[in-house]
Amino acid sequence: MIDFQTHPSQYKHWRLEFNTEIANLIMDVSPENGIFDGYELKLNSYDLGVDIELYDALQRIRFEHPEVRAVILKSGKENVFCAGANIRMLAGATHSHKVGFCKFTNETRNSIEQASNDSGIKFLAAITGACAGGGYELALACDHLVLIDDGSSSVSLPEVPLLAVLPGTGGLTRLTDKRKVRRDRADIFCSTEEGLRGEKAVEWRLIDETIPRSKFEDHVQAAAKELATQSDRPTESQGIALSKLSKTAFKDNEAIGFNYSTVTLRVEPKVGTATIQIIGPDTPPPDTAEEIAAQGDQFWPLRAARELDDVLLHLRTNEETIGVIVFESQGDLAQVAAYDDLMETFAENWLVREIVLNWSRVLKRIDLTSRSLVALISPGSCFCGTLAEIVFACDRSYMAEGEFEELAFPEATLQLTNSNFGRHTMSNGISRLETRFLGEPDSLTKARESINTPLDAESSESIGLVSAIFDDIDWEEEIRLFVEGRVSFSADVMTAMEANLRFAGPETMETRIFGRLTAWQNWVFQRPNAVGEAGALQRYGSGQKPQFDNGRV
Amino acid sequence: MENSQVNYDTLIPNNVGLSEDRRVLKALEKWHPGYIDWWKNMGPNGFQESQVYLRTAVGVEKNGWAQFGYVKMPEYRWGVLLAPQVENRTISFGNHKGEAAWQEVPGEYRAILRRLIVIQGDTEPASVEQQRYLGQTAPSLYDMRNLFQVNVEEGRHLWAMVYLLQKYFAADGREEANMLLQRRSGDIDKPRMLGTFNEETPDWLSFFMFTFFTDRDGKMQLESLAQSGFDPLSRTTRFMLMEEAHHMFVGETGVGRVIQRTCEAMNEAGITDPYDIDRIRALGVIDLPTLQKKANLHYSLSLDLFGSEISTNAANAYSAGIKGRYNEEKIDDDHLLHNDSYPVLKMVDGKIVTVQENALTALNMRLRDDYIADASKGVGRWNKIIQKAGVEFELVLPHTAFHREIGEFGNTFCSPEGELISEDTFQERRNDWLPSSDDGAFIQSLMHPVTAPGEYAGWIAPPRIGIDQQPGDFEYVQLDEASA
């Protein structure tokens, strides 16, 4: 089982150094410590294990080091910055692992950009040595790219000519959308194995500048300082430690799972479902920012977000055959609302900001989870505000109507707060409700008017917040029928259909990465020209030429 | 259009019909002043006005390529010379085996060919830069002339690679050709591409070792490029190999003469113990253990030039028909290597073991093994000199894993005998195995110029025969006043 929790003291592939406002994030991949057997992570190439550490490092910079305003991303190896995803790992991996791996790496790179845009953590890529494929894509996620001018270091996207696959970690999209490289130049760049360096690379906007070795270090420091001035992070705040999540495994006749402090995961392989239950806060929120900081990672919203994130990553990676994820909640709606309001009151506080952003990322991770998602709003649930976003992230949502005889819980209600109107945007740049109601602006208005009032099933349905409502006579049967129907469909077409329906509305770089780029990449990943016995991925490194079927599809 | 005669109609001597190839001629003429500038700034320091007895090629046939005469180095006629075209030559290995050799660059191999040519090209001016101060401490005019001969020929090798870049690689090739003049050995901002070519050549013993060990890597690389399916590259490198042989002659006989002189001096003084270093050094000669340390250093640095043990690039270049094996055509196999394996020394579970690897990806190792065999023969000839003098000492090549930076053994520490040791032990013994700064200082203390015709520094024996059959007191370099 792959564990997504780690700690800098356990890193095998990265080093973090902190010099007040500047942090060095040093990639120094240990070749023999691949997450799977059968390949060596040479030349700072990466696999999922390397990226799990990167993800952890970014979380630590956010929460544990509020003083950091700029991060220098660099290589700990002499002649290579990063060679990208390990090709032998890709060649040996199952299709689903490749897809899941690319998704996670994409999310991590997007989070670098989110950190820059919303957290005031600016990133500088100090590129020394070859920076190829996924290595350059990682650099592309940074704000400022400095390439050493030594006559040999270069940036490149050699996937197409070398491997017959796409630069699939946002590379193609960031070239054209973020750095606005002319399409013909992007075409040349992506079909030239050795890439570009020097002034030409600057002129083509592939990098921001190229600096000779003798001045490189000084320049990078100065440029990072300059970047740091754009940051609005606090100067005198203490970070909070992110401790290991409390997580215990359980197993009974029908299910296996984990109990966290605010989340329970129950996987029922026979039914084909995983149920994630979120448990609302058991204490009222603190009153001051200082108290929030004092609670640190035990502060309910942060604890819940981290646990939920861990569950999602676990399900995606370790439970590949589970097709339906059921979201449930349990708790005091009013208390969840109080926490949501608190987040609004202290929105300016760096820690609160980070917690809100973390929720945004977790919610996006739900959007991008390629399983059928259903929310069950049952008696005693607490889908309010931020937690209600989970409901709107789902493909279907069912709400219980009235009180259920045999249950002691109060009638199911749903409640909206300000957080449902723009605090957490989807990849398309707008809120989930806005996306939901693209064709019904009236519903959006009605929803907004309902803020801070608990809505019963009937009201929720009339506004259009849920898919259907059932009373206690029908509830169980309807849910069972839905689930059984859902798991009987082809998993492929479910994934494809859901991915198409979830992201209505505007195109953004992110939707293009997760939509267009990923879809095409996943197509290429299936094709014999890439993965067939004589395909480029399989033949890579053998010295034998790949054989292509050159019929255009 | 192409023939074995060198055409001197144009500024650039050539046998490739440059006068009819206006585009390339123009490009080369444009590059020429930059080259001359480079030579004047980065070529031999001083001596640019001296008359040097050099050989120049007037034809590429066996009898036409070595014409001797005095010339000032900046006026040396560097040219573009290819070995004669072999009629109906076919590609002898890889996926294109049996097809006609290419006269133009195939589009799909353009990048890989260009990279190979640039890397080869970069080593040529690099060694000139490394050796530029040696003229001032030459042990004789004979040696000084040999140094300059090597230097001008490395310059010509640069021309050879630049011609290919400009003729076959359009704008990219021109840019690379210019870059070859911009990089500088040892420069922090614009270093030469390969590590060894950024090391210093601080003294004449280093020069001899370098030409013996490192030029021999060049020879092996050229030998494998001479097999290339890209015919112009094959022809160019075949001609370069004729010159390269002389460079190795300079190295082998240079070290041989040092050994000879040391043994003679020991015998004259009645010293039988080669490890009686202080007394031997007092004679003004270089003791054999120090020579062993120098050999250890240069040999291990040169092994690094063969790259990683397992190389996809090497496999690709072979399959593509671009870079073959040493003596490819004499090897009795299918010349495809799809199903063959090759033994490679690797680190497995902390031990040095031989592993059977895919023969294609192990091509670097095969070439390195050929190199080792070739170098061993030279070392054997050095040992003959020692034997003949009756001294009990044998020079040996250290273990492959000793003092390596690149590949499997890059992070390990190993004795010259091949025993894996800790870093601490290595550092403790380092001065026993590699030249120490004291050794360097001692060698440096011997480096005094000897410029009278026929005379030699006390640490090196005269050669057995002169260049171009010239007599012993021949004035190989006529020093101008400034440098005399």
Ligand SMILES: [Fe+2]
């Ligand atoms: Fe050469």
Ligand SMILES: [Fe+2]
């Ligand atoms: Fe040479």
